[in-house]
């Protein structure tokens with residue numbers, strides 16, 4: 001027994017053994033990469049087994065994971081907008097459309113969204129003198145008091161855009177559109193009083 005142990009110790013101290021131990025450790029260490037996980041003990045925890053949102057997979061109709069909503073459905077939190085993108089639709093919205101939740105109007109939030117999305121053209125007071133107008137990047141931006149607008153028509157214009165003004169329906173949700181519409185009417189009132 002003692003003889004065996006001594007023998008092993010002797011072998012371990014041989015230069016060739018030491019060298020090979022160093023080589024093995026060095027080669028293992030050289031595989032170490034800090035930029036990615038070296039071992040994945042439970043790969044499912046690292047690599048998602050779910051489908052990637054915009055990934056291409058044969059199992060889906062059309063080959064894409066992201067699919068168009070089913071026909072005749074409305075996403076939660078959205079509602080139908082019953083006015084057409086026509087002059088008649090505009091006139092109807094101007095005459096009949098009102099904020100369904102007027103009590104929820106919050107001018108601070110309206111101002112915040114207006115300053116982000118609208119003031120660049122319309123100016124912070126709605127005079128039609130925003131940054132892009134001053135720099136002649138866009139023409140024909142009216143002062144709000146130059147138009148016979150109502151809360152409903154403003155909502156309609158945010159929803160569909162009008163002539164050279166684009167739609168802001170994707171940037172502002174229904175509630176925010178009403179906040180901004182109310183704020184625009186506030187600006188217009190201030191302008192007409194001067």
Ligand code: HEC
Nearest residue numbers: 117118121140141142147149153154157162163164165168
């Ligand atoms: C890129 C510049 C630009 C931005 C940004 C912009 N508008 Fe306009 N807007 C215009 C122009 C140009 C017109 C004139 C369109 C026309 O009637 O020919 C206009 C017209 C309007 C009118 C009058 C339409 C009418 O009924 O006569 C309203 C109200 C209005 N914008 C509201 C907004 C609101 C609210 C926002 C922000 C959500 C906004 N605009 C953002 C360029 C812009």
